[in-house]
Amino acid sequence: MLYEWIRGENNDDGDRPSFPNKKSRYILVIAICLGLLALIWPVTRTDKTGNSTVRTSTISNDKKLNQQLASELEYILSRIDGAGKVKVSISLASGGLKTYAANTRNESRAIEESQNGANKKTTETNMSRDLAVSAGAPLLVENKTPEVTGVLVVAEGAKSPIIQEKLVQATSTLLNISPHQVCVMPGGDI
Incomplete structure (x- = not known):
């Protein structure tokens, strides 16, 4: 039936074809085929580089958070009388939750x-x-931010036990960790 319609052969019913010439019928059939092809064509693409980019940005965000936290702690601890120059290293349990x-x-x-x-x-x-x-x-x-597992504080003024205690107390209070997780060491020229 479709073949007869495309060829333009007359029906026994006496109906005349709805399209006057063969060219318009061929164009209609091609358009329908292209439409069906567009429907079944896969739309999604797999991008292998996208996943690695997400992991890299997560790692760099963790490093940025660690560096930002350490620099803020350095600034605050260096403001304590007698502490002098301070360097801080923070250990985190994970990248957070x-x-x-x-x-x-x-x-x-x-x-x-x-x-x-x-x-x-x-x-x-x-x-x-x-x-x-x-x-x-x-x-x-x-x-949730990552959990702090330990802090190392190196300060010029940490030769005094009183300054060491102040630095431990300030660090444990600021990071909400127990004092045994903080290690304060005296440092020379920082």
């Missing part, structure tokens, strides 16, 4: 069957979780 939003779907289905007079009831439950995405990126709900 990031919590992303997820869409949860629960589906349950009950099936009742009777065989030979015996009733059988089966319940099937499915739960699926999908990552919530906003503007092409996962939706971040919570971002």
Whole structure:
């Protein structure tokens, strides 16, 4: 039937073709084929470099956070009387904790069957979780800063036990860590 329509052969019904010439019919068939091809053509592309870029930026963000925290601590500790020049090194447990939003779907289905007079009831439950995405990126709900595991403070004035104690107390208070996680060492020309 399609072949006859394209060729423009007359039907037994006496209907005349809706398109007056063969060229317009061929163009219509080609347009339909191109439309179907566009529908089935894969749209998504895999980008292998995108994943490594995300990891690199996460690592550099962790380093920036560590450096920023250390420089702020250096500035504050150097303001303590008798501390002199101060250098700080901070050890972090991890890159922190990031919590992303997820869409949860629960589906349950009950099936009742009777065989030979015996009733059988089966319940099937499915739960699926999908990552919530906003503007092409996962939706971040919570971002916890990394946990500080230890701090090394090197100060010119740390030769005095009183200054050492002040530096330990200030560091443990600022970073909310216990004093045994802070090590203060005297330093020469920093």
